[in-house]
Amino acid sequence: xxxxxxxxxxxxxxxxxxxxxxxxxxxxxxxxxxxxxxxxxxxxxxxxxxxxxxxxxxxxxxxxxxxxxxxxxxxxxxxxxxxxxxxxxxxxxxxxxxxxxxxxxxxxxxxxxxxxxxxxxxxxxxxxxxxxxxxxxxxxxxxxxxxxxxxxxxxxxxxxxxxxxxxxxxxxxxxxxxxxxxxxxxxxxxxxxxxxxxxxxxxxxxxxxxxxxxxxxxxxxxxxxxxxxxxxxxxxxxxxxxxxxxxxxxxxx
Numbered sequence: 001x002x003x004x005x006x007x008x009x010x011x012x013x014x015x016x017x018x019x020x021x022x023x024x025x026x027x028x029x030x031x032x033x034x035x036x037x038x039x040x041x042x043x044x045x046x047x048x049x050x051x052x053x054x055x056x057x058x059x060x061x062x063x064x065x066x067x068x069x070x071x072x073x074x075x076x077x078x079x080x081x082x083x084x085x086x087x088x089x090x091x092x093x094x095x096x097x098x099x100x101x102x103x104x105x106x107x108x109x110x111x112x113x114x115x116x117x118x119x120x121x122x123x124x125x126x127x128x129x130x131x132x133x134x135x136x137x138x139x140x141x142x143x144x145x146x147x148x149x150x151x152x153x154x155x156x157x158x159x160x161x162x163x164x165x166x167x168x169x170x171x172x173x174x175x176x177x178x179x180x181x182x183x184x185x186x187x188x189x190x191x192x193x194x195x196x197x198x199x200x201x202x203x204x205x206x207x208x209x210x211x212x213x214x215x216x217x218x219x220x221x222x223x224x225x226x227x228x229x230x231x232x233x234x235x236x237x238x239x240x241x242x243x244x245x246x247x248x249x250x251x252x253x
Contacts, residue, residue: 001171003196003237008102012171012198015097016104016235016246018050023095023106024250026066032087032113036068039093040079047097055096055103055174062219067094067107074204074212074229075165075221088116090123092231096174103174105200106247107233119228122159126205126230129153129183131253133203137236137243139195143178146193146201148185154205162204162229164211165221170235171198193238198246202233 003009026043044065047054056062062076069077069092070085077083077092085091094107109123129150136149154161167181178191183204193199209227214220223229232252237244 001169001176001198002194003171003198009237011100011102012104012237012246015052015099015102016106017249018047018052018099019095019097019104019106019235020247020249021050022046022066022097023093023108026093026095027108027110030085030091030093030112032085034085035081036070036077036079036083036085037081039085040065040068043093043095050099052097052099055098055105058098059174068092069094069221072226072228073220073222074162075231076219078217078219085112087113090117090119090228090230094231094233098174102172103170104235104247105170105174105233106235106250107202107231108250108252109230109232119230121157122205122207122228123230125154125157125159126203126232127252129203129205130201130232130234133201134234134236134243134245137193137201137238139193139238139240141193142189143181143191143193144185144187144189147182150203151184154183160206160208160210162206162210162212162223165202165204165231167200167202167233169198170200195238195240197238198235199238200233200235202231205230
């Protein structure tokens with residue numbers, strides 16, 4: 001969406017604060033031995049306290065309030081009593097919500113407890129890639145350029161990017177134009193970011209895989225060949241200068 005009034009911006013800030021606070025609190029609350037269903041219910045209570053509605057459930061009928069993905073599951077992980085968090089797990093929590101007719105999206109991967117499997121560098125590169133992308137994000141910059149920044153950071157550190165998961169526009173719905181903001185330089189995409197538009201920039205940094213597959217449940221996306229993927233995501237307002245990180249209450253960096 002394009003923000004045209006102070007009221008629109010205020011509504012976006014409100015919903016962005018809710019998803020950022022929810023994500024931050026969920027990451028802090030997660031502990032080994034906890035089910036992802038329990039963690040999901042905890043996040044839902046926070047959203048309820050702020051009057052927000054989980055977007056995946058509202059829009060798509062997703063069987064959970066948030067998406068919680070563990071280890072080789074990359075995205076859209078369904079919260080379950082059967083999935084028990086373990087020390088050293090690579091955990092991704094993706095929170096999106098609607099409040100007053102406006103939407104925001106915030107996601108983060110982290111290692112639960114000790115870094116048993118040596119995935120710390122993967123998580124750190126996913127953060128650095130998003131930070132560097134945001135530093136270059138301004139009015140008139142091509143979408144392909146931002147994708148190239150993310151991919152360059154991954155390759156420099158010996159990792160790859162997932163090519164079939166993308167960022168997107170957000171605002172009056174969860175997914176809006178631009179519908180694809182990839183993690184690589186797509187030379188066929190000549191579109192540019194525009195002042196006052198709202199976008200969710202996502203980094204999907206992978207140990208080996210370039211693409212994810214979907215399980216038969218119709219939701220869960222996983223990395224084949226034993227790959228791990230770390231994702232970071234912020235909702236941002238594009239300006240003539242540096243973008244405004246609307247979900248800044250969750251400090252990814």
